[in-house]
Amino acid sequence: MAAGSAAMADIPSTSLRLAHVVNSDDTYHLAAERFQEILDEQSDGAVSVEIFPNASLGDERTLLEGMQIGTVDMGVITNGPVANFVDEFSVFELPFLFPTAEAAYDVLDGEIGQEILGKLEGVNLKGLAFAERGFRNITNSRNPINEPADLDGLRLRVIENEVYVDTFRTLGANAVPMAWTEALTALQQGTIDGQENPINAIYAFNLAETQDYLTMTRHIYAPALFVMSLPKWNALPEEVQTLVQDAAVEASAYARAQNAEAQAEQLAALEAAGMEINESPDIEAFREAVAPIYEQYGQQFGDYLPRIQEALE
Incomplete structure (x- = not known):
């Protein structure tokens, strides 16, 4: 524990602004909150995340454009708008492509999905992980x-x-x-x-x-993405980059599980x-x-x- 605390003491104080366009009942917000919690825990409070829901910093295209120039740090963004910046993301939007959510996860988290995620760096963005919007x-x-x-x-x-x-x-x-x-x-x-x-x-x-x-x-089947400004990512120390990357992956898995768990109850309520x-x-x-x-x-x-x-x- 002492060694871990010493390592945490070396992490510089870092604040991140994460935006999304939906309300606090939505899966995107749950994913953002989980990301916030994980980073707080793993960094002993050195890395903090401020969440801006409800399109308070703009719609998804505006958020992505803000990330490109460094005025927005990061966001949870629907795959469709991301595809306007990198065409290959649209392949995931083809109708009736994925038979199940699990089949989608295998592709997105595997070689193909990660290869496409990496293409965001070509447009000054950093793709961290595939979260979930879900079957439409x-x-x-x-x-x-x-x-x-x-x-x-x-x-x-x-x-x-x-x-x-x-x-x-x-x-x-x-x-x-x-x-x-x-x-x-x-x-x-x-x-x-x-x-x-x-x-x-x-x-x-x-x-x-x-x-x-x-x-x-x-x-x-619509993925969502944890996306970061590439200039912001490049400005982070390597140890903070690792924490952010790992937190995004874990928060994405959490969002998927929450979606699956909540759907029957949500349908009944509707x-x-x-x-x-x-x-x-x-x-x-x-x-x-x-x-x-x-x-x-x-x-x-x-x-x-x-x-x-x-x-x-």
Whole structure:
């Protein structure tokens, strides 16, 4: 213990500002808090983390741009916006790519995922670990959805990412890309009919207040990332870099476990709040309908798609 304390005494006092765009009930915030706790414990308080939730420092694109120039230290960011900075991240957004969360973890935490994570350094960002947004599902206020035809003309908010936009336009929806902060207002005002997100976000943002129907399409598995400003990372002493890296990996695993544990309870709460939930839509019909997306994007990510498909066999 004495030796450990002496080692901790050598760690310089370091403060980090971590931002995200969701509220304190969301998995991102739980991951951020766990990251904060781990660093405090492992550094004997030398490394502190201040958390800025609710898009208080800007939307996800703004946060990433801030990290590039060093005005934001780090954040928990959805994979889709990250893909606007490094195209290869979009390969994870291909619809119905991952059959289970465990299959996604194997790819993300393995050679392929870590290779893509490393590409962030080319755009002045540092990828630390893959956390989780989760399998995305459709909610709307217009009608029940069981097959692609039910999406016809539905004004559906999607992440500002071309794979999302093209996927839902292929399915017949009127896909409207917008930041999440804008989407919440648009849902309340009825200027859009629906959105797609994992159960944790649907629950955390009380979407049962504006959305009558939830369809468990599980159409895309969306990672989230612990991302840091590369200038900030490079300015950290090596021992602090190690602590930060390890804390991000551990906090990401914690977020995944929390998601899995909470989902049944969250679904029950959404149903109790009045949502009509379709737990078994015609997934095969959706899968067949998005085949053109693989034709369109299959070659765009170099050899990453075939490598992922081979890893999943």
